[in-house]
Amino acid sequence: MPWWFWVLLWIALIALSLLLHVMLGYRLFRKFMATVHDLGDAGKRFTNISPTAETSDLEGALERPAPGSAVFASPEQMRHDYLTAKAFRQEVRRQKRVQRKAERGQPQSLHDIELR
Structure with a gap:
């Protein structure tokens, strides 16, 4: 080539x-x-x-303690505050879950319905 x-x-x-x-x-x-x-x-x-849209439910129902007040509070009071806030957050999540499933037409969980 x-x-x-x-x-x-x-x-x-x-x-x-x-x-x-x-x-x-x-x-x-x-x-x-x-x-x-x-x-x-x-x-x-x-x-x-808006950043306050998701936290407005929490702020309306629970008052936030002053920063640093946990140091001087009793352990029983802090445990009570923690458990109360935890139960409130769980209830808010449950309500949102029930509403979301109702909007989508999905069957509800028996656990969620029995709490009503």
């Missing part, structure tokens, strides 16, 4: 290799931009949620 055939063959192979890399780079860039776009949409969606 003549020498110029090898030159043409290598030029074609290098050109095809570069074309492949350009195509893969373009696909990667498009996927990256789609991900960035989705993240931007998610950021816009979650910035509309």
